[in-house]
Amino acid sequence: MATQKSKQPAPDATRRSEKSRRAIYDAALDLVAEVGYPRTTVEGIAARAGVGKQTIYRWWSSKAEVLLEAFLDLSEQAAQQAAPGQAYAIPDTGDLAADLKAVLRMTVDQLKDPRFEAPSRALAAEGVVNEQVGRVFVAKLLEPSLQLYVDRVRAAQEAGQVRPEVDPRIALELWVSPLAQRWLQYTGPISYDYTDTLVDYALHGLAPR
Amino acid sequence: MATQKSKQPAPDATRRSEKSRRAIYDAALDLVAEVGYPRTTVEGIAARAGVGKQTIYRWWSSKAEVLLEAFLDLSEQAAQQAAPGQAYAIPDTGDLAADLKAVLRMTVDQLKDPRFEAPSRALAAEGVVNEQVGRVFVAKLLEPSLQLYVDRVRAAQEAGQVRPEVDPRIALELWVSPLAQRWLQYTGPISYDYTDTLVDYALHGLAPR
Amino acid sequence: MATQKSKQPAPDATRRSEKSRRAIYDAALDLVAEVGYPRTTVEGIAARAGVGKQTIYRWWSSKAEVLLEAFLDLSEQAAQQAAPGQAYAIPDTGDLAADLKAVLRMTVDQLKDPRFEAPSRALAAEGVVNEQVGRVFVAKLLEPSLQLYVDRVRAAQEAGQVRPEVDPRIALELWVSPLAQRWLQYTGPISYDYTDTLVDYALHGLAPR
Amino acid sequence: MATQKSKQPAPDATRRSEKSRRAIYDAALDLVAEVGYPRTTVEGIAARAGVGKQTIYRWWSSKAEVLLEAFLDLSEQAAQQAAPGQAYAIPDTGDLAADLKAVLRMTVDQLKDPRFEAPSRALAAEGVVNEQVGRVFVAKLLEPSLQLYVDRVRAAQEAGQVRPEVDPRIALELWVSPLAQRWLQYTGPISYDYTDTLVDYALHGLAPR
């Protein structure tokens, strides 16, 4: 590859301290949970992690990036714990409505888990205003989850429970986006009833049949 | 509503300089459009407005609040210009789908208008992470617009075009939230086709009829 | 008829509020005594005096001037109380040394009176760095006191107790200045013994006779 | 002496930038000379020195302290230049009066040297009102000079030219303090004649012999 004449003389990743990386992730997540994203600082993360500031700047370019990776890491760990060694998928009992409702109820619970709430809210906010972060956030965290819905809807189409001309990628937004917006923007309360209703409206439409 | 508990002995609003207020609004909106929200500073707003910093801090407590009011003011002006002296409403031609599609196409255009995009994105982001700002943003800007959909859906219910047991406040989220999320989080492109599709899916459901 | 549009349109002294002037003097002296000169502000004086800031700026041009006049006023009052209706003078018992020692002992006491110490120290300091204030301070406060020594030394010359070629204005500095410097600059302690010694040295010289 | 009780965790002096320190001294002295002490600001010193404000606040706690050290440094340099590697002393020709007159004439010149006048006047003023600064100013700058007079007077006592019971520390104030007061407080002009007269009066007294 071309040798960079960049500011950083291209750190050698093989020598990287794994212990520091972990400590930085933990410190970042803890601080965001404790004092909120805006009052979390690179200096604070370094101090809490027992690490020099330069060690952070060597490997990341902003606190948003640090938090993004830290949260990615957290999510992977959580996924590993939930279903070790296997890909996560939406159950397929043959009843699309029931399956969607079940998954959405789990999502409602997760959105209220404080361990997840603070950092994901922070990242979402940063992503709104910082397109680069936003795209990574979506690509690495959001899309993989949405893809599961795509798969499930496609299965339902094959089973004749969803009209064949429906675009699954758009379909899933009928329940995912309303929930996301209520959570992100405080536009309304979040409950099992609410998500159940969304699924019903989405599947059967508003118009009388 | 609630009385202030601030340190300052409550400035006398009757003596407030209208000229300064306007200049601050303009400077705030311009700066957000030019350099983005994070790099917009209170100091910068003051300098651009030709105003002392204290004049800003006397009347607002953060740059988020300044921008919120500035944007509110801008919206009111825009509304006045669009439809002077009358309340805005969604047209009712008798065809719900057509009416919704028409309005959503206008929304798509507005979301791409740079004069609106920068500040509203900034405020949305701030609102995600700062609940107080978020709630004001929703109450003052979002809800009034959403209420128009509630009214239109209710009319459709009376006309027998929407099932009577449907909750209009939830119904509208089937098209509003997907659009909002794509715009806010860069989860997908925004187009007339897309919003048209949303309306169709929402009204007729995914399931075969 | 058309008065100047100069900075100050020359305020009409006859309409001046005596009550405000007194309140300002009191507030200024109190504040200097309580929080020290540097932390005394025009705003603070106005607030404590229950007076608008403009009322201060109408009649004085700086806090130094305010304090200078306040202290002048205080001194006059004190002088009136000490010796109502008559000019103050150094006693002339015929014994120059004794007379000087007596007066200097009184000066020592006065220098330690907190009511006088704070403002006079403040004014002296301001005068060091602000020649205009310094000259007024000297002319209005210091010189009149020094003149009393000039008179007394001249009387001693006529009585043959001081050499005729001695310049009384310089002579008095032999005891006044050392005391002043110790007080102003903390170059040494101040006591009756010290001032007594100064008088002896000054009158009889250091050289053996 | 006393340990610090500051908030900052005690900066590491070994890492201190010598270049910055010098630049700060120079900037401080220049600014005081150019615009006067009251209009010299920490911000201005930092800007002129090409230094961050924090670098000043890290090592000093006020502009008075900065100037004090800057002036101390200047004095040491000047002393080094004048008499490299040796202690300064008042000459002893055997004629006390002549020696004192000679030294005082040099002092008169120095007091009129603008390079010295502005900062020393500023520090003296600050010291009048700020006892801590005053005591350092006296201990570090004034007393060492005065001690030279003490030594010379003591030598004169041993030579029988000054009465043995005279306290040299007080004796020197007979000429030093008058000169100091005239300079500090503008109580009179300063000239060779004046200082010569002071020495004569001090040595021989005012009273006829």
Place this chain on the structure above:
DNA sequence: CGTTAAGCGAGACGGTACGTCATGTCTTAAC
């Protein structure tokens, strides 16, 4: 004796500087 123009209290205003905090870069010593 009522008019009216000044001084007055109050305080908002455009500014300057404060002292603090965090940024991102750089240097040093320890490993």
Place this chain on the structure above:
DNA sequence: GTTAAGACATGACGTACCGTCTCGCTTAACG
């Protein structure tokens, strides 16, 4: 050669006062 530590230049923060400028409201002199 990465690391912890932390000094550095930069620049924004939010506060305190500056000195100027309106506001109504006394209040005293005059017409």
